[in-house]
Amino acid sequence: MSNNTPFSALGLDESLLQAVHEAGYKQPTPIQAKAIPMAMTGRDIMASAQTGTGKTAAFTLPILHRLSQMRASSAIRALVLVPTRELAIQVHKSFLTYGAHSPLKSVVVFGGVDMEEQIKTLKEGVDILVATPGRLLDLMGKKHIALDSLRILVMDEADRMLDLGFQEDIARILQKAPVKRQNLFFSATFSKDVKQLAHEFLRHPVKIEIENPNSAANTVTQSFYPVDQQDKPEILSYLINGGKWKKVLVFVRTKKAANRVAELLEEDGIDAQAIHSDKSQYLRIRTLEDFKDNYFTVLVATDVAARGLDIEQLPLVVNYDLPKIPQDYIHRIGRTGRAGQSGRAISLVNPEEKKLLASIAQLINKPLEIEPLPYIEEGEVRPADITEPFSKAKKARAKPGFRNGKPAMKPHSRQGQSGQRQGKGGPGKNHTGRTRTSAPRPKTTGRGR
Known part of the structure; x- marks a missing residue:
């Protein structure tokens, strides 16, 4: 497809096109233009593109499209594995944005926050789950998550997964997932270890590469x-x-x-x-x-x-x-x-x-x-x-x-014998001078916006 291809030419559901338009996007990026139509066919994909080129939408949109064509279910049918909490939150936001007019429910789980709140959310039913491997295994071990109905598995930032030592966790998760499923493998870089991991769980994948995967964006x-x-x-x-x-x-x-x-x-x-x-x-x-x-x-x-x-x-x-x-x-x-x-x-x-x-x-x-x-x-x-x-x-x-x-910079100084420094806003305020109360809890679930 050419760089001038509009989103409307990709075959996406009308509700998704409406959400894409409301988000301010008119044309897909190269990775989106190549990956979305192929992912919608159900084929396994091994895709690489430079960071910041729109990889997240390249799998969130086809997942939302495919699940919208299936019979409604309260079981987890799509799982996105990510290496970090920050990425989990970002991917979940993408599902909320593009699923704004869809009845599909997405949930995000990661470590470092209260598990009980996540368990409560999971009991309400989930179509799409975004998770870090450690918290996912914890919830699976406590029987709060089952992958028996899984139809689509995404591994995002696969290279970072390996860097952080998640290979054994990934193997344990895949053992609990149906063999018959679609696998979408996204990574910014393709090292030998990443290629080996892809070989182990992808079936005759379509390979999509945008420029050199081991290079920074030319912008x-x-x-x-x-x-x-x-x-x-x-x-x-x-x-x-x-x-x-x-x-x-x-x-x-x-x-x-x-x-x-x-x-x-x-x-x-x-x-x-x-x-x-x-x-x-x-x-x-x-x-x-x-x-x-x-x-x-x-x-x-x-x-x-x-x-x-x-x-x-x-x-x-x-x-x-x-x-x-x-x-x-x-x-x-x-x-x-x-x-x-x-x-x-x-x-x-x-x-x-x-x-x-x-x-x-x-x-x-x-x-x-x-x-x-x-x-x-x-x-x-x-x-x-x-x-x-x-x-x-x-x-x-x-x-x-x-x-x-x-x-020459001004001399560094310390305030107080403890070495603790008081913020610019004075006691009870942060560095911006804004009074802080309790930290807001991140949203962990959403049915559209």
Whole structure:
């Protein structure tokens, strides 16, 4: 199909076309145009496309269409397995959006929240279940979920499933599912392990690939700056202030680093919050919603947020640390430049990360060049050479506004002996000054909007 193919040409049910139109979409993305008609035939699919190209709708729409053609049932007929809570919430929202005019009921279950509430919802009947493997197995073990009536199984972000060690959990789940079913396998990257997993549970699949699955979307401009590790907090603050950035997602490797970087940015006068797996699910949802609503500037995240974060009009992603798994680089920067919009990804690279940078370049089959730091006049700072320790390569003149050749930031300080800092809004308020009460519970079920 051509790029000008309208959704109306895909053969979708009229109720779905109405929901798609109301969501503001007129034409399917390439992965949607290829995957939707094929999935509607009942064939197994092995599909790959760059992050941010519309993979979720490529399976939610045909699932809704196929189930709408079947006899009504209160049993689970479609199961979507996802690796993270954030992605589970995003996929469920997609079912709610496109199923707005459908009687089909979708439910999402994941760990980190009250199981009893989920059990209560499941008892009311489910057509489509979105689940993380761990919570699904828990509920299956307690006899609250049965897969006897399953007709369609989707594995989304299969590469991340393997990265997180879910292979045994997946095998246990598949043992409880009917052999006769449709399997839809979606992944942004296709490693050898991913291909092996696909071989084990797909039957004569139709293979759909959009461009190079191991590359970032061409809507994302990538930049790499040489920075000593100890200088990264200062340089990050400098880039945010110098570039007048209003909304940026920063990725770090560890939970401790996420908290620390957020603290240092706050001390430099930049509104920042951290999100990682030690935060409660309700707090993570609340923080993410605040970020989407522009209540603060910088969201600092571990790779728990690299999959499943769907943030409209996110202009910037920063790799404060390069990921140890090259494929994670693709997923990180795929948070920007989504749905055809332009985006930018900036990576701060220290000398010890040279091998990681080389691995990323090899994966995406593209040379990655180190660039000088922006916003600095020639002669003020000489960017470090990636081939040698930066501290030795960096030479700068002592000029006002710079300390030892680096952009001068205001001194970091601590309030109180405990090291706890009080938010800008004062006691009882968060960083935005908004009074916080209890965290809102995420919706776990919906029959349309």
